[in-house]
Amino acid sequence: MASQQAKEKKQPNRISEYCAKIVDHKAFTTTIITFIIINAIVVGIETYPNVYQTYTSWFYYADITLLWIFTIEIAMRMIAARPTHSFFKSSWNWFDFLIVAAGHIFVGAHFITVLRILRVLRVLRAISVIPSLRKLVDALLLTIPALGNIMILMSIIFYIFAVTGTMLFADVAPEYFGNLQLSLLTLFQVVTLESWASGVMRPIFAEVAWSWIYFVLFILVGTFIVFNLFIGVIVSNVEKTNRDENDDEADMKNEVRELRKEIAELKNMMIKMNKS
Amino acid sequence: MASQQAKEKKQPNRISEYCAKIVDHKAFTTTIITFIIINAIVVGIETYPNVYQTYTSWFYYADITLLWIFTIEIAMRMIAARPTHSFFKSSWNWFDFLIVAAGHIFVGAHFITVLRILRVLRVLRAISVIPSLRKLVDALLLTIPALGNIMILMSIIFYIFAVTGTMLFADVAPEYFGNLQLSLLTLFQVVTLESWASGVMRPIFAEVAWSWIYFVLFILVGTFIVFNLFIGVIVSNVEKTNRDENDDEADMKNEVRELRKEIAELKNMMIKMNKS
Amino acid sequence: MASQQAKEKKQPNRISEYCAKIVDHKAFTTTIITFIIINAIVVGIETYPNVYQTYTSWFYYADITLLWIFTIEIAMRMIAARPTHSFFKSSWNWFDFLIVAAGHIFVGAHFITVLRILRVLRVLRAISVIPSLRKLVDALLLTIPALGNIMILMSIIFYIFAVTGTMLFADVAPEYFGNLQLSLLTLFQVVTLESWASGVMRPIFAEVAWSWIYFVLFILVGTFIVFNLFIGVIVSNVEKTNRDENDDEADMKNEVRELRKEIAELKNMMIKMNKS
């Protein structure tokens, strides 16, 4: 039974080992990056209507070819992974798999825009293929959970101001505060400080004299929170580097303590010697 | 006398203990958060006029129900607090109490807008109920007193520029510098760099050739102070983490000093031994 | 001779000591701050034309009174300073002196605007009178010299882009790049990112196809330098706090070295003992 299992395991292993060799080779990554760049150039040229209309079929075949190249790449990486399902432990592999799979699913569909966006998103695969970029994006994403609470706080503030804004200014400025969704969008614009006064506040201010309180309060609260979000990330990063340092210091503290113990022993020995 | 006092204390304690048990239960907080979210959804839907006009009475009863739920919640938390007046030692409890009390006070009033804003503000209670959010906001508010002096400085600069701006440009640009209040609002817009040139300065500059000095000076001074406000908070935070580290170091310094003392003792012992 | 000198010195000292007593009293500073606030309120009310035109003479007398109060204050602080000319060692005293002196010089002049601005500037004296504000401003001003080189660099970049901009766009956009001064003002607007695209670049871009290079390049270079100015101040501040810490560490290093020396001595003693 065990030997049979081993045999079953062995057979796919030979192919898997062969795939792993190819996949781990430097040239493999370089080739894939080359095809991603070709994919990027193709989707770029496609945006020029005259070029696209003249060579439509050419673009169609280029797309099919690239899709199959990426499919084979991912199939090989799946086979190379031992056991195969370990391939899906990495969320980057999930990302690669879904982007390519979606290309196959929508291939016959009529939603041309969705298909084209999918083709553009394949350029994002450059991140999952180039290790240094993957590491960078992983690091960037890791800073997000630390911001969880401040994000919830921001959402509460946004929601309260959006409801209040809709209640107060829906009739005065329907294009900005016409309903809850519009108000949320307008508040996002205001928190980026874009035309908050010249575009949004001044026309409302001309009709509702106390409306400046609403805007000034939101900017003070909103930018104060965004600003603290900033500070939080900086300080947590500096703290992290300091923590490593503190570990060093803790090490040294232990060593100094050990020293004291040994000296205490020495002293005891001396006292004994003195007595003897 | 003492036993009577103890008895008097005991009676309410039984109810208070019972309340404390309920209040401290996890499900209690979860329930309150659920009602706050329901409150948030209700005030959100209220902003859509067609929905609101169709179900006006429904919204009225929902509001009354929520108000009484929150009233009971706060009453229970007050009873749970021993002694009761200790409930008001926390400013968050004051906040909860006032928001709910105001709901009762204005319930019969005709200021519908005030009532509706009060209902929206109840969403803010999410901060006082969720401990991690309360901690975050406490931390944010704690950074404000450290900024006291820079705020006073900012106010002085704003006031001087507002008075000067009104004096100089009241006739040229009455909508921006027509009076002291308008000037202060305009300066707030300028310090956020929103349309300071295209909207505010350029039209004035077309008539008063030297007006650019006023604006460039204000932007340099204003952003410099805001920028230092930034730096101040960052550095004070980094310093704080460093201070903790320094405490560690001071500890170690003491240990090393102790070591020296012990070795000095050892030496003396040796010298004695040598002599003997 | 010496006694006569001592006598000469003694006489004014009695008045000077008396003044010093008054000047150093808490109530003195409080009084002056009160008068500065009154001055601030008076110049604020003056900006309302109807109030000002009705009570013109009242404002005139208020101003004269305040000017003489500040004159007496500074005279007393000058007398309190021993020797008197040491009063002018502090640049804050110079500032106080000049602001008040200018009030006397221009009192009869016809430049009403200059006079009024001088009255407003007296509010700035709040900074020199309140010690904590004076300390803050001193600290802010101290960060400026460290930025000297980056300021020179910024000026060179501004000048080169202003000359180039005038050369290239003077005919296309005379209101933005008509001459060197206008170009410098426009570049200041662009570096604050205010309407750089919608207001300044897009109209020029519509006529000169490659003009985007000029603007994108300037924004990249300009904001990069401003951003490094930021970083420079933050890092220099953090470094300063670290330097203090390093001093501590250097102390400890010396202590550990001393320890080693003492132990080496101990060892030598032991070796001697072993031999004997």
Add this chain to the structure above:
Amino acid sequence: MASQQAKEKKQPNRISEYCAKIVDHKAFTTTIITFIIINAIVVGIETYPNVYQTYTSWFYYADITLLWIFTIEIAMRMIAARPTHSFFKSSWNWFDFLIVAAGHIFVGAHFITVLRILRVLRVLRAISVIPSLRKLVDALLLTIPALGNIMILMSIIFYIFAVTGTMLFADVAPEYFGNLQLSLLTLFQVVTLESWASGVMRPIFAEVAWSWIYFVLFILVGTFIVFNLFIGVIVSNVEKTNRDENDDEADMKNEVRELRKEIAELKNMMIKMNKS
């Protein structure tokens, strides 16, 4: 053979040494800075058409004179460098050489604008001539390679959004998303937050209801990356100052370890003594 070589080397050395003496003299740098300032003033005055048209020939001779002065300066610095080709080891010298050489190459050309820009660029030589500015710019440029990965990431994000934007909005807003180049320029404008809502999004939003997703997503992703670029530089700078500190600590750790070894030796000696 060797003596002949030495002779050959000696002859130019005499001139080279003479040049080196002049070049290293303080007055040499001061003179060159003076001529750079004169050059800056000349190109500044040239931007005023009436002055330029009246004194065209004067400006021509001034330019020729300055060009030859800088040519002689660089020739001297080349001769002063031993061996001569070592002059080209510094990229600043390359910069100086190319700017001046280009002046000679284009002198007879008809591209007056190119020539004038070259004359303006000579003002940049102030950076290469003033040592403190050169050091500052070197330091600024050194921070760029550390940002390499984040720049690549930014380019990928920009490219994907530009292709998508062109696909989606080319017909709705041809002036902003008409083709790939325009889209990239528009995205650059959006990432600086300039008129992103009032100018770019609102008109598109009026026709395409879901277009806000595109803009809000791009701003969140774009500013998040720019913000991390910021943080990255700050933290890497703080880390660098901490690393120096850590070196110190590592030193001390070694010292403490040495101490332990010595005490262990002492102990062994004691044990031996005890036995004997």
